Amino acid sequence: MAKATTYSVGSSGGNREDLTDIIKMVDIEKYPLCSLIPSGPKPAATYHEYNMDELGNVSTAGDVEGADVESFNDQSVNRVRAGNYVMGLTEPWSVSEEQELVSTAGVASEVARAKDFAVRKLKRKIEVQIGSDDDRNAGDGSTARVSRALGDFIDSSGPSDVNSKYRTPSASINATATGSLSEANFNAVLQSVYEAGGTNSMALIAGPNLTKAVANFTRITGTGAFSTYHLTQDMTSHKMDLKVALYQGPFNIISIAPTVYNGRASETAATAQSKARGYIIDTELLQINYLTKPYGNELENQGGGRRGYNRARYALSALNPKGLGKFNATS
Structure with missing residues (x-):
């Protein structure tokens, strides 16, 4: 005798589908560079410029009693100009009229969801671009303008348009896997940043592998099955706290913020190199100069459905790369 079964359409063709009103998304939406770097003045042109300066070497030559002042110093002799291009980033969205009208599981409004996703994706675009190795580009009728990114600013041999005296010292850049x-490698970079004029309180924006390496400093002895962790904490809670959010070294106090967005190229996933990338930043030496802060614009519906975009235009300003640092390993 034939039986109606759930696995045969012919047997029970009227069975309803069971699709819950739940959509779960897994992604990292913490953007430490955009959060920590302050907004600077609005650019007045698509090429945004600023001055860099230093005090120069110290002279302690004494005065001869009764002698007149006969030689004078140009106090602007070390001043140079630098700049970066303003670039635009856009995240468009569109929803057909039919898609907005039908019922979709877990979505109250497809348009509202599209707008929300566009805002979030634009924020991520800015974070990835600022933390990349992009060089600046003036752009033309067929090529987009590009703002120089942090990875290219922090370079001991360049960029060529940055005066050599204000480039990041080679000792402030470490490529050790x-x-x-x-910890000696780490402190050597901190020492170089300090000697170059960095402040006592800075931040390390670190990829996951670099964050893990810093967390293990001074903690592990032995090898294999006999490895031992050394911790200084109250163990009455019966928990091991292996997180390092603040590193207090001999020269600086470093706040550590993990990220997966350093050193990534456009349209690429995280790599071993990006997971190892880290930037030591002094927020007084960096600015994001917005020509237009992130905004949304809905366009006319011409029959195909509602559509629009979110956009931002900005330039990254490294006001003096000499006081910054970088961990630049490939793995």
Whole structure:
């Protein structure tokens, strides 16, 4: 005798589908560079410029009693100009009329969801671009303008348009693989940043592998099955706290913020190199100069459905790359 079954359409063709009103998205939406770097003055042109300066070497030559002042110093002799291009980033969206009218599981309004996603994706675009290795580009009728990114600003041999005296010292950049990075390597970079004029309180925006390497400093001894963790904490809670959010070294106090968005190229996933990338930043030496802060614009519906875009225009200003640092390992 034939039986009606759930696995045969012919047997029970009227069965309803069971689709819940739940949509779960997994993604990282923490953007430490955009959060920490302050907004600077609005650019007045698509090429935004600023001055860099330093005090120069110290002279302690004494005065001869009774002698007149006969030689004078130009106090602007070390002043130079630098700049960056304003670039635009856009995240468009569109929803057909039919899609907005039908019932979709987990979505109250397809247009509202599209607008929300566009805002979030635009924020991520800005974070990835600022933390990338992009060089600046003036752009033309067929090529977009590009704002120089942090990875290209922090370079001991360039960029060529940055005066050599204000480039990041080579000792402030370390390319040791994260698996071999020692606390001595780490402190050598901090010392160089400090000697170049960095402040006592800075931030390390670190990829996951670099964050893990810093967390293991001074904690592990032994190898294999006999490895031992050394912790300084109250263990009455029976928990091991392996998170390092603040590193207090001999020269600086470093706030550590993990990220997956350093050193990534456009339309690429995280790589071993991006997971090992880290930037030591002084927020007084960086600015994001918005020509237009992120905004949304809905366009006319010409029959195909509602559509629009979210856009931002900005330039990153490294006001003096000499006081910054970078961990630039490939893994």
